[in-house]
Structures are given as structure tokens and as C-alpha cells.
Amino acid sequence: LFAPRAVTLTSAAAPCSVDSGRLRAWVARLFAAAGCGGEEAEAIAASLVLSNLYGHDSHGVALVPMYLDDLRHGFAVPGAAVRIERDDGALLTLDGGRGFGQIVGRQAMALAIERARQHGCAVVGLHDAHHLARIGEWAEQCAAAGMTSVHFVNVRSTPVVAPWRGTDARLVTNPFCVGVPREPHPLVLDYATSAIAVGKVRVAHAKGVPVPEGMLIDAAGRPTTDPAVMLGEPPGALLPFAQHKGYALAVMCEVLGGMLSGGRVQDGTHRGGVFNNMLSIVIDSRRLRSGAEQEAQIAALERWVKASPLADPRAPIQLPGEPERATERERQRQGIPIPAATAAALRAEAQRLGIDDPPFARQEQ
Numbered sequence: 001l002f003a004p005r006a007v008t009l010t011s012a013a014a015p016c017s018v019d020s021g022r023l024r025a026w027v028a029r030l031f032a033a034a035g036c037g038g039e040e041a042e043a044i045a046a047s048l049v050l051s052n053l054y055g056h057d058s059h060g061v062a063l064v065p066m067y068l069d070d071l072r073h074g075f076a077v078p079g080a081a082v083r084i085e086r087d088d089g090a091l092l093t094l095d096g097g098r099g100f101g102q103i104v105g106r107q108a109m110a111l112a113i114e115r116a117r118q119h120g121c122a123v124v125g126l127h128d129a130h131h132l133a134r135i136g137e138w139a140e141q142c143a144a145a146g147m148t149s150v151h152f153v154n155v156r157s158t159p160v161v162a163p164w165r166g167t168d169a170r171l172v173t174n175p176f177c178v179g180v181p182r183e184p185h186p187l188v189l190d191y192a193t194s195a196i197a198v199g200k201v202r203v204a205h206a207k208g209v210p211v212p213e214g215m216l217i218d219a220a221g222r223p224t225t226d227p228a229v230m231l232g233e234p235p236g237a238l239l240p241f242a243q244h245k246g247y248a249l250a251v252m253c254e255v256l257g258g259m260l261s262g263g264r265v266q267d268g269t270h271r272g273g274v275f276n277n278m279l280s281i282v283i284d285s286r287r288l289r290s291g292a293e294q295e296a297q298i299a300a301l302e303r304w305v306k307a308s309p310l311a312d313p314r315a316p317i318q319l320p321g322e323p324e325r326a327t328e329r330e331r332q333r334q335g336i337p338i339p340a341a342t343a344a345a346l347r348a349e350a351q352r353l354g355i356d357d358p359p360f361a362r363q364e365q
């Protein structure tokens with residue numbers, strides 16, 4: 001996932017900005033030209049652009065070159081759908097067949113929601129999906145159907161994260177996600193278990209600034225703030241977040257997301273491409289507490305935590321999911337910023353596939 005082929009996020013040059021609708025339409029044309037079906041191409045484009053709108057640029061259109069590279073090499077399979085491998089009512093194991101995460105992830109959650117309606121809850125393992133992108137998207141799909149959900153994810157890709165007390169990379173970023181329905185927007189906890197995202201290390205490197213302490217080790221396992229270590233050969237590693245706590249959660253993402261899903265844990269055998277395995281627990285939570293009671297309890301919690309005097313008056317207390325909505329409002333108004341390196345990489349893909357240039361100005365060159 002973080003190999004140099006995917007590096008399109010960083011640039012010292014000023015970004016240009018683009019309207020989300022125009023960007024979505026153009027990305028869909030690109031994937032259609034690359035061999036995806038029309039609906040598939042639109043689903044991939046909508047998912048990536050939504051990540052940008054929510055402020056998670058590491059999981060937005062900067063991933064396009066990596067996705068297309070995996071498509072060319074057969075690691076991502078266009079037109080693939082989930083196949084039910086084991087069916088035990090409330091328990092399902094699904095083979096993603098290396099289909100795009102935007103397709104097989106959505107199909108898997110639709111099945112999970114259906115089973116949770118029948119049984120009160122469902123545990124669904126999806127293995128061998130291509131990249132599932134922003135995991136919060138799957139929690140949001142569940143929440144839109146009134147379901148609370150928990151997702152444990154492993155990533156089969158080149159390791160970038162060191163185990164706590166280790167000195168080299170053994171894990172990938174193992175995202176963990178919880179979604180709770182709420183009007184008008186769900187609560188969504190959705191983050192990697194590494195202390196810092198690789199994309200942010202690359203930004204620091206491009207700007208020539210250090211990363212904060214406690215996030216990186218160099219190739220010899222020594223703590224460092226120098227982002228260049230992630231681009232070295234051999235590379236350094238990211239540390240887990242919150243010391244042993246993030247590491248222990250990452251291990252559980254491997255065990256539940258990698259093993260119980262029917263997929264594979266990180267074991268040094270991965271060769272090429274980016275795959276996700278995910279275990280999702282989907283709960284028809286209105287069968288535990290009525291929707292009104294849930295709303296009232298969450299509102300009470302929100303009032304209580306937000307009454308805490310602010311440490312910094314410019315930084316409000318928020319609930320999980322709120323920062324994304326705030327960024328979405330801003331980017332719907334002002335457009336999505338596209339760094340020069342991303343713009344150049346997208347333009348190169350357009351030329352390769354013989355479609356029109358991306359819909360942003362050439363000012364960044």
C-alpha cells in the first residue's frame with residue numbers, strides 16, 4: 001500500500017482545488033477506461049472522492065495509481081462479487097475474490113445488515129477483498145440501515161508498522177472502526193492503529209520537517225523524528241499508537257480481521273498487491289434499546305463531555321465522526337485540494353488510458 005508506486009500525496013508545491021462532482025465523474029471515466037464496469041467505476045470514484053471530502057486524503061484519489069497498478073497486475077479483479085463460502089445464519093464467511101473493496105465491501109455489508117435484521121446480529125468475515133479504503137464507509141452503510149457495527153481489519157501488504165518493543169516492520173496499519181446510528185449523522189470511530197499515517201510521514205518529508213517524537217524508528221530500531229527513514233532501503237517503521245495499547249489492538253485486528261474472517265494474518269508470506277480482510281459485527285441495536293432511548297443517551301453524553309472547559313478555545317470538543325462532517329462542509333464549498341504530485345500522477349494515468357485530462361488547472365506544474 002505504501003510502496004513508492006502509491007506516493008502521490010506529497011508535494012511542496014501549492015495544491016490546486018477541484019469540485020467534488022467533477023472529480024468523481026472524471027475518476028469514474030478513468031476506471032471505466034481501465035476495464036471496470038460503469039457502476040463499478042462510479043462506486044470506486046464515489047468512495048475515493050468521499051474520503052477526500054471527509055479530509056482523509058490518504059484514502060482518496062491519491063490511491064488511484066495504486067488501484068490501477070493492481071488492476072494491471074491482476075491483483076484487483078474487475079467485475080468480481082462476494083461469494084458465500086460458509087453460511088451459518090447469523091455467521092457468514094465471504095470470499096471477496098480480490099474484487100474492488102468498493103464493490104465487495106458494500107455487498108458484504110448488505111448481507112450483514114440482512115442477517116442482522118433476521119437474527120438481531122450478524123458476524124460477517126470478508127476475506128480477500130482488494131483495498132477496502134476508508135473503513136468508516138462500511139460503518140456508515142450499516143448505520144444508515146439503523147445498525148451499530150464494529151470492524152476489525154487486517155491488511156495484506158508490505159509491513160510498515162513495528163510491534164511494540166520490536167525494531168522492524170511486521171504489521172500494516174490495522175484499522176479499527178465502530179459506527180453507531182444517530183440523526184442526522186452517525187458516530188464513527190475509524191482509524192489505523194499506527195501512531196501516524198504513512199501519508200503524513202511523506203508530507204513531513206516533502207516539507208523537510210520532522211515528525212513528532214514517538215512515531216517512528218529507523219532501520220536499526222532507534223527512535224527518530226526524521227521522516228526520510230520510511231523512504232530508506234532498508235526502511236524504518238511506524239510505531240503503534242499509544243504504545244502497547246495500539247499494538248495490542250492491532251494484534252486483535254490481525255486475529256479477528258485476518259484469521260476469523262477466513263483470510264490470512266501477516267506472516268511474511270505476502271507478495272504483491274493490497275488486500276484487506278475484515279471481520280464485521282453488525283448489531284440491530286434497536287432490539288437492545290429503542291431508537292429514542294439511544295438518541296437521548298448519546299445526546300446526554302454529548303452535552304456532558306462538551307461542557308468541559310476548552311483547553312484551546314479554537315479547538316472544540318467533538319464526537320467521533322464530527323471532524324469528517326466539518327471538513328466535508330468546507331470542501332463542498334471550497335473544493336478538494338489536490339497536491340501537485342497527485343495531480344501529475346492522475347494526469348499520467350489519463351494519458352496512459354487515453355482519456356481527457358483531470359478537471360484541475362495546470363497551475364501546479
Ligand SMILES: NC(=O)c1ccc[n+]([C@@H]2O[C@H](COP(=O)([O-])OP(=O)(O)OC[C@H]3O[C@@H](n4cnc5c(N)ncnc54)[C@H](O)[C@@H]3O)[C@@H](O)[C@H]2O)c1
Nearest residue numbers: 132133134135155173175188189190191192318319320321
Ligand atoms: N483499508 C485499509 O487498509 C486502511 C488502512 C489504514 C487506514 N485506513 C483508513 O484511513 C483513514 C484514516 O485513518 P487515520 O488513522 O489517519 O485516522 P485519524 O487519525 O484521522 O482518526 C480519524 C478518527 O478519529 C476521529 N476524530 C478525529 N479527531 C477527533 C476529535 N478531535 N474528537 C473526536 N474524534 C476525533 C474521527 O472522527 C475518526 O473517527 C480511516 O478511514 C481508515 O479506515 C484504511
